[in-house]
Amino acid sequence: xxxxxxxxxxxxxxxxxxxxxxxxxxxxxxxxxxxxxxxxxxxxxxxxxxxxxxxxxxxxxxxxxxxxxxxxxxxxxxxxxxxxxxxxxxxxxxxxxxxxxxxxxxxxxxxxxxxxxxxxxxxxxxxxxxxxxxxxxxxxxxxxxxxxxxxxxxxxxxxxxxxxxxxxxxxxxxxxxxxxxxxxxxxxxxxxxxxxxxxxxxxxxxxxxxxxxxxxxxxxxxxxxxxxxxxxxxxxxxxxxxxxxxxxxxxxxxxxxxx
Amino acid sequence: xxxxxxxxxxxxxxxxxxxxxxxxxxxxxxxxxxxxxxxxxxxxxxxxxxxxxxxxxxxxxxxxxxxxxxxxxxxxxxxxxxxxxxxxxxxxxxxxxxxxxxxxxxxxxxxxxxxxxxxxxxxxxxxxxxxxxxxxxxxxxxxxxxxxxxxxxxxxxxxxxxxxxxxxxxxxxxxxxxxxxxxxxxxxxxxxxxxxxxxxxxxxxxxxxxxxxxxxxxxxxxxxxxxxxxxxxxxxxxxxxxxxxxxxxxxxxxxxxxxxxxxxxxxxxxxxxxxxxxxxxxxxxxxxxxxxxxxxxxxxxxxxxxxxxxxxxxxxxxxxxxxxx
Numbered sequence: 001x002x003x004x005x006x007x008x009x010x011x012x013x014x015x016x017x018x019x020x021x022x023x024x025x026x027x028x029x030x031x032x033x034x035x036x037x038x039x040x041x042x043x044x045x046x047x048x049x050x051x052x053x054x055x056x057x058x059x060x061x062x063x064x065x066x067x068x069x070x071x072x073x074x075x076x077x078x079x080x081x082x083x084x085x086x087x088x089x090x091x092x093x094x095x096x097x098x099x100x101x102x103x104x105x106x107x108x109x110x111x112x113x114x115x116x117x118x119x120x121x122x123x124x125x126x127x128x129x130x131x132x133x134x135x136x137x138x139x140x141x142x143x144x145x146x147x148x149x150x151x152x153x154x155x156x157x158x159x160x161x162x163x164x165x166x167x168x169x170x171x172x173x174x175x176x177x178x179x180x181x182x183x184x185x186x187x188x189x190x191x192x193x194x195x196x197x198x199x200x201x202x203x204x205x206x207x208x209x210x211x212x213x214x215x216x217x218x219x220x221x222x223x224x225x226x227x228x229x230x231x232x233x234x235x236x237x238x239x240x241x242x243x244x245x246x247x248x249x250x251x252x253x254x255x256x257x258x259x
Numbered sequence: 260x261x262x263x264x265x266x267x268x269x270x271x272x273x274x275x276x277x278x279x280x281x282x283x284x285x286x287x288x289x290x291x292x293x294x295x296x297x298x299x300x301x302x303x304x305x306x307x308x309x310x311x312x313x314x315x316x317x318x319x320x321x322x323x324x325x326x327x328x329x330x331x332x333x334x335x336x337x338x339x340x341x342x343x344x345x346x347x348x349x350x351x352x353x354x355x356x357x358x359x360x361x362x363x364x365x366x367x368x369x370x371x372x373x374x375x376x377x378x379x380x381x382x383x384x385x386x387x388x389x390x391x392x393x394x395x396x397x398x399x400x401x402x403x404x405x406x407x408x409x410x411x412x413x414x415x416x417x418x419x420x421x422x423x424x425x426x427x428x429x430x431x432x433x434x435x436x437x438x439x440x441x442x443x444x445x446x447x448x449x450x451x452x453x454x455x456x457x458x459x460x461x462x463x464x465x466x467x468x469x470x471x472x473x474x475x476x477x478x479x480x481x482x483x484x485x486x487x488x489x490x491x492x493x494x495x496x497x498x499x500x501x502x503x504x505x506x507x508x509x510x511x512x513x514x515x516x517x518x519x520x521x522x523x524x525x526x527x528x529x530x531x532x533x534x535x536x537x538x539x540x541x542x543x544x545x546x547x548x549x550x551x552x553x554x555x556x557x558x559x560x561x562x563x564x565x566x567x568x569x570x571x572x573x574x575x576x577x578x579x580x581x582x583x584x
Contacts, residue, residue: 029341052366053289054460061575065524066341068289068316070515070577073459082289082315082463083374086367090386092427116363117354121396127351131393132316132337135365139387162392177390178417178430253583 005236006259007190010209012038012244013236015101015145015188023047024098026089026137029066030254031147032101037063037248042240050088052133054080063253086133089140100137100144102184106159107148109203109223111166111184111196113138114159121161131163138164142182150189155221167201174201191217193233194225202226207233265451266504270477270554273503274301277441277473283311283409285373285437285471287444287464288514290318291341291522293457295445295477297510297554303327304548311409313437314338315369315463319514319527322347325359326540327548332399333359334437336366342583343527348534362398362414368434370463375436376470382416384431389417394432411435442471445511446496447518449478453501454487456494459517459576465495473502479519481506509558509566521569521578526561 005013012035019025019039027036027049036049037060050056051067058064059075073079088094104113105128115134119125138144148154166183168174175181187194192208204226208214214227236244249255268276278284288294299320302310311332314321318340324330326349338350353359364372371383388394397414404412416433420426444464448456453476457464468474476496481504487494511519513526533543551557558566572579 053462062577062579065583066290066292066318066339068292068460068462068515069341070292070459070517070521070571071575073517074575074577079460081461081465082366082370083466086370086387090367116392121392122398123357124355127346127354129339129346130335130337130363131365132339133366135391135393136367136385136387139389139391161396162390165388165390168390174390178428179386179389180427 001238001242002258003238003241004259005241006255008255009241009244009259010236011147011188011190013240014193014233015147016042018145018186019044019047019099021046022097024094025049026098026100026141027051028101028103029064032103033064034249034254035101035145038244041243041247050085052082052085052137054082054085056080063249086136089137095140096142098137098141100141101147102134102138102144102164103147104164106154106156107146107184107187108156108159109225110168110170110201111146111187111203112159112162112168113146113164113166113184114161115163116161118160134164138166138183139179140182143185144183146184146187148187148189150191150217150220152220152222155223157222167196170201171199191220192230205230207231209233210235263452266453266501267451267481268503268505270297270301270505270507273475273505274298274305274307277475277502278302278307280307281309281311282440283313285313285439285442285467286317286320287442287462287467288320288511289316289460289462290339291527292460292515293445293462293511293517294318294320294514295443295510296320296512296514297445297477297507298443298475299323300548300554300557302329303544313369313439315366318347319530322349322534323548325349325353326534327544330359332361334362334364334369336364336369340527340531341522343524343531344534348531349540360399360403363393364434365393368415368432370466372434372437373463373466373470375434376438377466380436382433382435384433386428386431388432389430437470439467439471441473441475442467443475443477444468445477445516447478447516448480448482448487449476449504450482450484450487450498451504452484452498453496453504454484454494454498455496455501456487461495468496468500474500475503475505476501477505477507477510479508479510479516507554510554512558512561512566515577518571518576520566520571521581523565523569524581524583525565
């Protein structure tokens with residue numbers, strides 16, 4: 001077993017560790033879907049994967065490439081609809097069990113996400129796909145994992161557009177705006193894992209990976225981040241790597257070339 | 260409406276009759292699944308322009324229509340087409356180049372807007388988006404909202420909960436109803452009157468259909484009424500909502516139709532590659548859309564081999580171990 005690992009492998013495993021048994025995992029595509037699959041096969045066998053399109057507890061014998069991929073429709077507990085899927089997240093009985101996995105082009109110190117555009121909204125330099133269900137789930141559920149590449153242009157002081165609410169401007173402003181507590185609660189990047197101070201709503205460094213340092217993480221972040229509580233992350237175990245490589249993505253469709 | 264009206268007609272006729280220049284339309288499906296592609300290509304061939312498109316998450320159909328210049332106004336939550344184009348390319352370029360007017364919502368907001376239209380209420384509330392730029396930033400010019408009677412005066416409204424803190428919310432976001440002139444969906448089974456049976460996820464097709472003045476259904480299989488009436492709990496759309504029925508096998512191609520065929524990742528890749536450049540995209544649509552006179556001819560050009568490669572496995576509903584790079 002090759003115990004060296006790629007950034008994608010450690011990111012997937014760090015995100016999978018956030019998922020608890022009994023969680024309902026709102027999954028997107030790509031690495032977020034792989035993290036949901038890995039959690040189910042490694043540490044949270046009773047977690048349930050579901051999609052905003054309405055498929056609940058899909059079998060996922062092949063990795064889907066879109067949340068409307070027919071691969072999510074096979075052997076699901078139910079194939080319903082968009083209105084039903086979002087109601088599952090907005091409804092407190094089921095919504096409080098949901099953990100979402102999201103990606104974004106930009107994140108700020110309060111965990112707000114931009115998946116809409118870079119530059120001016122009306123004449124953007126780059127236009128992205130838009131909210132999809134991102135704004136909805138970030139508004140509704142208590143825990144969200146954000147997957148990000150750790151780069152200065154992505155960890156910004158000011159978002160170009162606030163698509164999905166995190167702690168807004170911190171210090172309880174999320175709740176003051178009328179949202180329930182929640183939003184992005186953990187950020188998993190290629191360098192480390194960040195969380196949010198429960199009082200101020202500000203991002204702090206929780207773990208840095210072997211081979212990275214808090215200094216490297218600060219160098220790749222526009223805003224100031226508290227690193228005083230940071231510890232080195234436990235590297236992926238042999239079991240985690242084996243299950244990820246052999247049982248989740250044997251063709252490396254999402255993991256890409258081995259390290 | 261007569262209980263036994265035969266609503267079948269050729270797709271060319273249904274499109275020319277119900278999709279007029281400037282119409283407000285919506286199309287069914289989600290990103291690369293069950294888009295009514297035969298109808299999309301027919302709209303492009305008939306050069307119907309100035310359309311106002313409502314969508315939650317749309318992909319292949321959206322990008323073909325925008326790339327062909329059919330859309331002038333767009334209300335949308337997401338433009339993406341799976342691995343081939345995580346952001347729809349002609350959609351992104353149209354916004355970057357100021358070629359279309361656009362308004363961003365979330366998927367739930369757009370779904371609720373269709374549902375409000377289907378229910379006949381002016382709006383529905385949600386807790387989604389409070390504090391976000393979706394609520395604070397409006398895309399359509401105010402002058403357009405004021406002058407066009409088919410466009411609501413406000414994108415959305417944040418209102419106090421009229422029931423105090425009941426339900427644990429002090430405020431809600433009210434999103435306005437949508438009532439399209441025409442919605443087009445593609446389904447697995449329909450009868451001549453328009454009753455539909457959808458297999459797999461319905462997405463928001465049912466709400467989109469019920470919100471619309473006119474509905475065009477294209478179907479893989481046109482079946483006898485009795486076949487659908489034997490299992491009414493499998494039918495999502497009763498005939499009263501439907502205006503026209505067109506029998507178009509592979510009418511969702513190159514998107515997936517559960518139980519029939521997968522998405523054609525090779526075609527979507529070719530489409531995305533062409534979409535990166537305006538001239539290449541024109542050459543692509545000249546060859547694959549304008550260069551044929553019907554969906555049948557388009558499928559002949561695609562070829563039997565490509566269609567066979569995406570045939571769905573009867574057990575799983577998708578093409579098992581299909582090449583999907």
